[in-house]
Amino acid sequence: MRERISEALREAYRRAVASGNLPDGELPSFTVEYPPDESFGDYASNIALVLASSLRMRPRDVAQRILEGMPEEPLIERVEIAGPGFINFFIKDSLWFEELRKACLMGRSYGRCENNGKRVLVEFVSANPTGPLHIGHGRIAAFGDALSRLLEWAGWEVEREYYINDVGTQMEVLGRSVLARYRELLGLEAEFPEDGYRGDYITDVAKEILKRYGRRLLELPEGEAVGIVSKEARDIILNWIREELSLFRVRFDRFFSEASLYENGKVDRVLEELESRGLLYRDEGAIWFSSSSFGDEKDRVVVRASGAKTYFASDIAYHLDKLSRGYDLLVNIWGADHHGYVKRLEAAIQALGHPKERLKVILVQLVNLLRHGKRVSMSTRAGEFAALRDVIGEVGVDASRFFLLLRRAESPLDFDLEVAKVKGEENPVYYVQYAHARISSIFKKAKERGVGLPDPEQVDLSPLTLPEERSLAKAVGTFPELVQDASSNFEPHPISTYLISLARSFHSYYNKHRVLGQKRELTEARLLLAWAIKEVIRNGLEILGVEAPEEM
């Protein structure tokens, strides 16, 4: 509907210009939005206000002249000019009520957009395979997964990818840490590496390796043993991570190994590519990429004086690989502590001849895990961390995901275990799920009384006359627009806010008015209303990856 209004306004503007009512010129971008108060109608546009400033006319006059050019629109009840020059649109009640039929008929696809023909790759989590996931990864996982679902709803073809940093000093450190525990398990003296990973899970890994190899590793030279152990440890930990993700209902299409980029020569190749473009130089024994000529603050090392390539070097190769796979957009979701990295990567992408808009980096702020308001630490190396597995074991997948998706990505999040566990009022997940369960309970009760669900195409909706019924129907009817808005902002959290507010309106309605036991026509109409709300709640929860229970 919103789209129709803005199209009508554009048409009205063209007509006003054609008839000489308004001077010719460029139509600046304007909005059609939901006004803050119902008395201002269903939609409001600022078109006259933005035009007024460029035309140097009085806004209300501009509004008047645009209205004179407005094409007939049968779904609009009336239009008025208000305040400083807003044009307010009052939509016919029947439009919103008709939308209820649509929601019931379309069910799981209500709110879904047509395929937009575009492919996007969402890369997220990509946690180092050096330890289990913690709650911060959980937030990124929940966010990336929900965003992927949201983009699918908005018509994108989405692939989800996890990049494994399985190269470099950290793998070496991991190997040495596990090897030390392995020796301890065999009752030998072991010097634990100073910068090693100290978590108990390292011992679990060592036990697993002991099971696979027995004492054999003791006979190998140190370097060789570390090599084997770090590879095995990588696989073991990666398997944990996969389990944790699937437990958390987070799905990936592909796990992409950094090491593979070295094995197939892609890192060398991308360096040659940069070299041939004259973007590399040597200084103090290292090789530098002149990223500063593409907007980065300084140049960056790609090959260290030792001859080892940096993480950045393989990351360039990785992104070139992704770009060459032909996506329209690459989305990278990173923890906010990587923000210093964005510019250099954009520089690399541009250096390789791609527009930097092809890449969208979303930074997710970290999570403060609390218990009774007191902070729980999560340093992997200190070995004291808030494992995602423990959190979802304690508060459940639904509550965890919902909580993590309650805030904007760039806003830090407090996650209090005790609050998330509560099954009452202060926990919005159950509030929303309860509305869903309540509706299915009404349906069950209706069935017991011999009342079936009405045929959405046949049922008469004219008994719906209450203002609450209109608002509810409108909330249902704007869900598709919400999906579009949220997806074009790459933010799933408005979905959670919306669901809470829809649930609130429904609970309030439920307490005030009865669905069953009314005159047949009224009961049927209200059943359809409840049905449509149920579909929308389920679809919204589906985007967030939260279940919609029939009973609780």
Next chain:
RNA sequence: GCGCCCGUAGCUCAGCUGGAUAGAGCGUCGGACUUCGAAUCCGAAGGCCGGGCGUUCAAGUCGCCCCGGGCGUGCCA
């Protein structure tokens, strides 16, 4: 020092590319179950949107300067 994020009710946060009288939840106080599920509802109190200057018809939103908090600033990943 420089860069990024954040600062809105007691607490946690919304506020859509600048729009009309700044909104929720929690918490606090007071009410509602013999009727479709009280994991619910109804009502009340609560604000100089960190501070200042600027941009304009219009600023919580944009720009500059301060203050406060977090993060980053490696030939680590």
